[in-house]
Amino acid sequence: MLRQSETIIDKLGKILLFSVEDFCNKIVLGNNCFICGADNRSKFFNDEHIIPDWILRKYSLHNQHITLPNSALFKYDRYKIPCCRNCNSLLGEKIEKPVSNLLKLSYSEICHALSSNEKNISLLYTWLMLIFFKVHLKDNYFSKNLNHQKGDLKIGDSYDWSEMHHIHCVIRKDYTNAIIDRNIIGTIFVVPAFNHKDIVPFDYTDNYAGKVVMLRLDEFCIFCVLNDSCGVFNLFYDSFKKINGPLTPFQLKELFTHLVYINLRIKERPVFFSSFSSNGNYNINAIFPDIVELVPESEFSCTRGELLFYYCKDLIGPIENREKILDEIKNGKRRYLFDNNGDFINFRKEFD
Numbered sequence: 001m002l003r004q005s006e007t008i009i010d011k012l013g014k015i016l017l018f019s020v021e022d023f024c025n026k027i028v029l030g031n032n033c034f035i036c037g038a039d040n041r042s043k044f045f046n047d048e049h050i051i052p053d054w055i056l057r058k059y060s061l062h063n064q065h066i067t068l069p070n071s072a073l074f075k076y077d078r079y080k081i082p083c084c085r086n087c088n089s090l091l092g093e094k095i096e097k098p099v100s101n102l103l104k105l106s107y108s109e110i111c112h113a114l115s116s117n118e119k120n121i122s123l124l125y126t127w128l129m130l131i132f133f134k135v136h137l138k139d140n141y142f143s144k145n146l147n148h149q150k151g152d153l154k155i156g157d158s159y160d161w162s163e164m165h166h167i168h169c170v171i172r173k174d175y176t177n178a179i180i181d182r183n184i185i186g187t188i189f190v191v192p193a194f195n196h197k198d199i200v201p202f203d204y205t206d207n208y209a210g211k212v213v214m215l216r217l218d219e220f221c222i223f224c225v226l227n228d229s230c231g232v233f234n235l236f237y238d239s240f241k242k243i244n245g246p247l248t249p250f251q252l253k254e255l256f257t258h259l260v261y262i263n264l265r266i267k268e269r270p271v272f273f274s275s276f277s278s279n280g281n282y283n284i285n286a287i288f289p290d291i292v293e294l295v296p297e298s299e300f301s302c303t304r305g306e307l308l309f310y311y312c313k314d315l316i317g318p319i320e321n322r323e324k325i326l327d328e329i330k331n332g333k334r335r336y337l338f339d340n341n342g343d344f345i346n347f348r349k350e351f352d
Contacts, residue, residue: 008276016176016282017274020165027137027168028161034137034168035087035175048083048091050134051076051204054100055217059202068142069155081137087175091130094174099127107192107220114190118182125185128213128224130171132206133164159208166272167226169284176282184272184286186211187225187233191255192246194347195219199249205311210260214252221252225263229270231292232262239338245346250336253311258337261304265294305332 006019015037018027026032032039034048049056056062056076065073083091102113102120113120140156173180195201195218203216211226225232236258247255270288277283297303309330316322328334339345 014176016178016276017169018165020162023165023168024161028140028156028164031082033084033087034081034134035091035172036084038084040082040084043084043086045082046085046088047080048088048134050079050081050131050138052096052100052131054096055202061202069139070142070144070146072142072146074142079138081134090174095123095127095130098123103217107190110220111190114188121188122180122182122185124222125188125224125226126170126173126180128215128222129167129226131204131215132211132213132226133167133171135204135206136164136208163211163227166284169272169274173284178274178282178284181283181285183229183288184270184284185230186228187223187230187236187259189223189233189240189255189259191221191223191243191252193219193221193252194246194248203249203252205253205256207256207260210263212256212260212263214256216252219246221247223256223259225259227270227272228263228266229286229288231266231270231288232259235262235292235294239342242338242342242344244344245348248336248347249315250312251345251347253315254308254335254337257304257308257311261307262294265297265300267293267295303332305330 007015007022008017009015018037022037026037027034033043033045051061051066062077063075065075066079068074102110102124105113114124136156136159139159140154142155144153144155144157145151169176169178170180170184172178193199193216201216201218203214203221205214206212211228213222213224213226215222239258243255268289270286272284272286275283275285309326312329313326316325319325325334335345337345
């Protein structure tokens with residue numbers, strides 16, 4: 001192996017591990033392939049859809065628009081990042097195709113596939129990491145303010161990209177042949193969702209700071225915490241077990257908010273690192289505390305109600321008492337997932 005400013009390259013010239021500096025310069029700020037790092041003048045590029053093309057086809061999204069963090073609308077069909085043809089094909093073969101086959105299953109079949117085969121968990125986790133990374137890499141292309149008189153900052157300029165270095169290492173594993181330690185895999189929950197004609201069947205939401213992804217597809221919704229080594233799972237599992245029915249869009253967003261809030265409050269976080277063994281194997285590992293502790297809510301910068309308000313405000317249309325309802329959500333006086341006794345609120349009768 002050759003070491004070049006901490007970037008590790010094999011004897012054939014393949015970049016196995018980008019240094020944080022090279023990652024920021026070539027992938028984050030550059031226009032290179034986000035997997036292999038090739039310059040777009042050296043290879044043929046056909047770019048990578050951020051939301052996978054098979055999802056765009058299934059839900060007829062190509063000509064629809066995603067709402068960006070700056071409130072601008074952007075067409076899904078053009079929502080892509082730089083990727084060379086070879087790496088695009090690799091991602092399709094190793095990740096997209098097997099994941100699309102997995103997610104064609106019913107809710108109960110997916111739960112069985114995940115509980116019976118750890119490889120499916122690793123595959124789903126890597127795929128959700130991949131989407132999360134692509135979403136936020138694309139934020140470097142969009143202005144933070146639609147009014148350019150307020151400056152030319154990009155949305156991604158506010159991100160700490162060193163936090164994304166580990167995620168980048170994981171999503172490249174099929175290119176670098178990295179061995180992923182099971183301890184790096186984060187919390188994954190799959191829940192049933194109401195599949196109703198008045199409910200949009202597709203939804204993607206994530207929280208950059210909290211590193212949590214929510215993806216809703218028809219009758220189920222997947223939640224994934226990317227950087228907790230299952231710490232959130234252990235803290236929230238007793239509450240999760242109480243969910244005994246399909247969730248409404250408001251309940252899905254509240255569950256998402258719970259996971260974000262818990263993960264942001266973890267006091268001592270896992271440490272992720274890459275290593276190379278004497279025989280040349282590339283390993284990605286994690287060290288995490290024996291006990292997961294949370295920063296007290298009184299010492300935290302925002303409340304769970306404020307987070308829930310942010311993710312629910314666009315779900316509430318121009319109804320009577322809208323502002324009163326939003327104020328109650330923000331102040332923690334209105335809940336959709338669990339009642340005051342901590343029991344699951346089942347809305348099944350309202351959809352029958």
